[in-house]
Amino acid sequence: MSFATLGLFPALVDALAQAERTDPTPIQAQAIPAVLAGRDLLAQAPTGTGKTLAYALPLLQQALKLSGGPAQRQRDPSALVLVPTRELAQQVGEVLRGLVRGLPPHASAWRSDAPPPPRLRVAVLQGGVSINPQLMALRGGADIVVATPGRVLDVVAHNALRLGALKTLVLDEADRLLALGFADELDRVLALLPAQRQNLLFSATYGQGTGGAGAALQAVADRLLRDPVTLRDESAGTQPPAAIQQRAITVDTAQRGPLLRQLLKEMDEPRTLVFVATRHAAELVAEKLLRHGHRAVALHGELSQGTRWRVLDGLRRGETRVVVATDMAARGLDIPDLALVINFDLPRSADDHVHRIGRTGRAGATGLAISFVPPTVEAHFRLIEKRQGQRVPREVLPGFAPTEVPPPSDPTGGVKGKRKSKKDKLREQAAAAAAAATAPTARR
Known part of the structure; x- marks a missing residue:
């Protein structure tokens, strides 16, 4: 057709x-x-x-x-x-x-x-x-x-x-x-x-x-x-596109920064999007990457609109190699030839996970999505896997064997949708009004 x-x-x-x-x-x-x-x-x-x-x-x-x-x-x-x-x-x-x-x-x-x-x-x-x-x-x-x-x-x-x-x-x-x-x-x-x-x-x-x-x-x-x-x-x-290959690396929380820098050095992708949970984390991770020689910039909702446009344009043009972003970048953005997405922090919901990794593997291209899974959030990632109907084998890389002890089992896994936050309850009220x-x- x-x-x-x-x-x-x-x-x-x-x-x-x-x-x-x-x-x-x-x-x-x-x-x-x-x-x-x-x-x-x-x-x-x-x-x-x-x-x-x-x-x-x-x-x-x-x-x-x-x-x-x-x-x-x-x-x-x-x-x-x-x-x-x-x-x-x-x-x-x-x-x-x-x-x-x-x-x-x-x-x-x-x-x-x-x-x-x-x-x-x-x-x-x-x-x-x-x-x-x-x-x-x-x-x-x-x-x-x-x-x-x-x-x-x-x-x-x-x-x-x-x-x-x-x-x-x-x-x-x-x-x-x-x-x-x-x-x-x-x-x-x-x-x-x-x-x-x-x-x-x-x-x-x-x-x-x-x-x-x-x-x-x-x-x-x-x-x-x-x-x-x-x-x-x-x-x-609930399910990511088939064109996206997923990897899950078990690593201690404190070792995610060194692991991120090692992966960026080894993979040498021209454009990488790294997702974190907060504005503070975006700025901190980007700053550390810059100190280690990576062309990295933070992207979050508190930046001016002009700055946000310049960050994304720099990534598209290849002037910036790594953008460290909050979930404001998880929806709608189309960055050509973006081959790698890394979840430095896991997303709060399975939907957000799909949107994040969906920034790669677009329009028929292939892509790679890597999630860092500290033992403390293993249950959280298992529930994301369950909701996307896909099991991602865990990897342990040399020099990054985890030592953290997972917390007692939480049946919700901490994933949005089971345990309601205040914002969830307010959204339900808005939905009822609608x-x-x-x-x-x-x-x-």
Whole structure:
């Protein structure tokens, strides 16, 4: 199967060919015809399987069809893509803009009896930076807007964005959007949109169990979607892609730093993403790596947006070899040729584990994920293994034989989902509130 068989304009197929994309992934092959047909969609697929293109291509085709219409002469957007993080907003925007740049300007590539449509405009709106350049960019309007929910509300409050002509709403990483802190903003954005619209929900995970983000997502899906096409890969959120090889190294907690430095020296990968649990750990580990000659930088949510962009751009360009990151980097980021992910600290949940290691092995490439497993957290990693349905053999490397004594057995393993934290309980309350909401304006 090729993209040409999915009902896309030849110009879009040509733009894909320029980007060396000729064959759709399974989620793209299923989603694109459904979206082009105007159906609502609830899609769940593992990270790295091409969900962004699955909705980006139909959105561009819709915008091209509408080019020159009454709303588009004023450039009111036909589509709004809501995402949970600034980095993901930039990444989705780049995918859309890259395709727009690949569209041919000459009329013969469209229709011989009409001029080509005007160049589509994609606006990216996210917090953490000054709003003024984004307001200026919207003066000429936009065909597609990619944004975080809070910044949409800010821009609308400045009378810089009209959403009355919207045809399609996309929630990307929808489960995260429904996490605590996003649900209220999302409801406020929904209230600004026309009732008659197409709604597309994409996610790599729906959350574990019936509480938290999973229940909130289902509640919003019930409100938003009408007779949706449901695409669900049951491995999403619990099993990592088969292209990712996993290793688990048993090592004492205090020896993780020396082991990390030895592995980086031996493997000599040009790009490595190291995950830690806290901002303090990210800065400490990165600083120690720098002292030992590794080009390492910390990445966490307390950095300015400009700094975060520079860190990721440095990794993509090869100027930085190692990024030591918190879980803010676990979702949505696409770093080409990232062959190695290391869990210096284990993630709190099985879902987070899949998202972390899913930064490698993307778009058909192979990748390696290494987890450090001190004896004190062995039970925690066993439960992660159980939930992903995969056993990872333990290794002990020369010079790093562990001496720590594991603690008494904990039936929960400390993994999120069994023993509820305060944040989990608050999320369940938010999910219950979302389930009880019956706002008629949220439906088509």
